[in-house]
Amino acid sequence: MISLAGRDILHSWGKFVFTGMGLGLLIGVTLSMAGIYRGMVDDAKVLLDSSDADLWVVQKDTLGPYAESSSLYDDVWRRIRDMPEVERAANITYLTMQVGKQGGDVRAMVTGITPGGPGTPGWPPYLVAGRHITRSHYEAVADIASGFKLGDRIKIRRNHYTIVGLTRRMVSSNGDPMVFIPLKDAQEAQFLKDNDAIWEQRRRTAENPAFNRPGVPGLLDAVIASQSTNPYVNAVLVRVKPGYAPEEVAESIRRWKRLTVYTRSQMEEILVGKLIATSARQIFMFLVILSIVSSAIVAFIIYTLTLGKIREIAVLKLLGTKNRTIVGWIMQQSIALGLIGFVVGKISATLLMAPIFPKYVLLQPLDSVMGFIAVVMICVLSSIIAIRAALRVDPAEAIGG
Amino acid sequence: MTAKGIRIQGLKKRYGSGDTAVDALKNVNMHVAPGEVVGLIGPSGSGKTTLLKCLGAVIEPTAGKMILGDDVIYDDSWQVTDLRALRRDRIGFVFQAPYLIPFLDVTDNVALLPMLAGVPNAEARKRAMELLKALDVEHRAKAMPSQLSGGEQQRVAIARGLVNRPPVILADEPTAPLDSERALAVIRILNDMAKKFETAIIVVTHDEKIIPTFKRIYHIRDGVTYEEEGEGRGFE
Structure with missing residues (x-):
């Protein structure tokens, strides 16, 4: 059996490639967002690694x-x-x-x-x-x-x-x-502090009777000296x-x-779980929004492509084509669009976007695999609307009347 | 496959029910023998398209009987369970416009049906090539539909209708977009193919150019068919 989806794509490859490139840039941004989150986590771990410590003793x-x-x-x-x-x-x-x-x-x-x-x-x-x-x-x-x-x-x-x-x-x-x-x-x-602030602080201290008692010589100098050094880390x-x-x-x-002491794992939890938690949530929301936008775009494109083939679908159904052949045709096209988009997205995220982001973008292979699976799932789900439209086509439309 | 043409007895089709019911087909009786090409003629709203849809197993008649070859396919209800397979394997269609699949070449447009029926690709393409040769479009086998003339497209559509060797072909205004010469050529091809493959062909038309070519004509008026001898001009 010939691949209807493959032949259709080859016949109108320009439409698919350019649509796939547009989708790919969106996927590239999505992968970059994931990379930015990974980069933030990695930055946090690098900070801990570079400290070369087992414990952090703090206030x-x-x-x-x-x-x-x-x-x-x-x-x-x-x-x-x-x-x-x-x-x-x-x-x-x-x-x-x-x-x-x-x-x-x-x-x-x-x-x-x-x-x-x-x-x-x-x-x-x-x-x-x-x-x-x-x-x-x-x-x-x-x-x-x-x-x-x-x-x-x-x-x-x-x-x-x-x-x-x-x-x-x-x-x-x-x-x-x-x-x-x-x-x-x-x-x-x-x-x-700047000189003005130092002068101001000294003047205020000198005017404070608690620090400048006539009967206690040297007290003011001692107070000022203590204010002029920083004994803290x-x-x-x-x-x-x-x-x-x-x-x-x-x-x-x-x-x-x-004192309060944190081990390496506790410090990692503070950095990742608390310090960058808000940023991580923001990025996650961006990922969700971008995924929804990508789904909507794929769904719209596949739906539009399918509507453009209503007559062919009606003819095929009249000629006895099984529903699963038509479903496979639309779904394969949707997945192919996703694959083109993913390849373009991965390349653009790796070669174009990551180097120009001011923050460290860490593109992990596992994220790419997850992204790939997500793209395929999104494409399959997005094709459902088009498939429903195709299955509703009445073969009688080919006969007209 | 035994080919004994198609017989229709007392076929009725009612749309809707109660006061709004419309009887599109009231009493249709037809018989088309293998190798025969008959015309089905009638004014707009006479029930031509409804009859074609019933014969094509696209809509279900309300009552009557349809016998295809030796098999009763409808007797007040469908007698076959898989209507898609029935359409694919035992009924050929030729449309007013060729409706070829634009992204398949000529060979695969014809070979697609046997492929859908499970015939191996090589065998399906071999069958397609035989038909394309018989219809004199073999030289365009690798062309895409958009590269063909209107007449060539219609011949490829006829090849597609014949490729599964159906006992009956339903042709819906197959000559409407063609000039006289090409229209007569298409009818000639249909007659040749009907004889060669022992296929019964029903041509729905109101094309004055080709009506004189039929030996037998069924007129349909208000959902009732009337048989008439045709001139059979050019196919004596």
Whole structure:
């Protein structure tokens, strides 16, 4: 038996190819949306991977340091490091801000890392160019996505930093490139105010009788000095010695140090389940809408194509063609349209859309397989209206009258 | 397949019921022998199309009897269960317009019916080629319908009607879009094919050009048929 659908498509291939291309661009956008969601999840995991930590110690009862703000004294890490189960512990700060560069600025997550060299929790695990930070101040390592180059001078708050190293895929959960600077500089960047604000703060403190008592010399200077330093960090990253269970160590820190501690899986849950949950829901809604639009388009196209063949269908039915042959004809055309659309969509998502999206688009093979199955199902369902129309055609129409 | 033409006895068709009932066919009696071509003539609204639809097993008559070959296919109700198979295997159709499938070439347009009946593709195409040769359109076997002239398209449509060797062919105004010369050519082909394949052919027409060519004519008026001798001009 010859394939009616195949012959019909070959006969009017231009119509099918161009319709398929239009549908394909829509499918490409759908796949890209899925890729953006995957990219956000991957960015979150990359952030955790790059921290190279088993535990995140944060301010009590907060979801810090990524989903909520968290402040810890910067000497807490010493008590944690002294625990026998802990291999390394390091302070870290995170601050998302505009990093200035001559000719513009870039949104980045400025990360303050403790001295200690590669292997210290929080340090970038590898570089694609340059070297790690070796000086205590004014050197920075930036993710290549920031657009910075080796030797570039960047401005963070009032200080200038030289880019000495470049890394790759070191981004925040929002996809902002990370810029690593020494911890002390980062603490200052978090705290540092402009001169007017500092003068204003000092004036207010001096006018406060509680801090400027005539009988207590040196109190005002001590208060001002305490206001001029930032003894806080956002979290302590902890690496547990081999052989110890991170959950047990976390429980020990929670109980004895009275701090909140998250394991890797808990932190992943916070990032994926809470921090990017709204974005994920938005993307899911886009996926649903795009799927509905795609279905409507396929249904409309197949219905229109079928209406254009009513006479042929009537003749075929009069000549004794079985319903299943006609159903197969329409459904195969619908699926063929979907296949053309999927191929065009996959190519456009991979080669055209993913590279130009500002966010990381991760196109996973499993998503493509799921997308393919969804497209086929949508096409089958969309052809139902056309099939119903074809089955309602009266063979007597071929005879006329 | 035994080919004994088609016999219709007391066929009736009523549309609707009660006060709004319309008797489209009141008393139709016909017999067309194998190898014979008869004309069915009547004014608009006389019941021609209704009769054609009944004979084509597209609509169900209300009463009467239809015998196709040796088989009673209708006797106050259908006597066959698969009307599609009946149309596909035992009734050939030739329409006013050829209604060829535009995306199939000439061979496959003809071969499609046997293929639908389960005949292997090669055998179906072989049958199609034999008919195309008999109808002198063999040279256009690979052409698409849009590349054929009107006369060639009608010959291909006749080949399609004959390809399953049906005992009866129903031709609905097959010469309407053709000029005199081509119309007579089509009637000549139908006569030749009827004789060659022992097929009974009923030609519904009001084409004055071809009416004199029939040896027998059935007139239908107000749902009743009347038989008349024709001139048989050109086919003595």
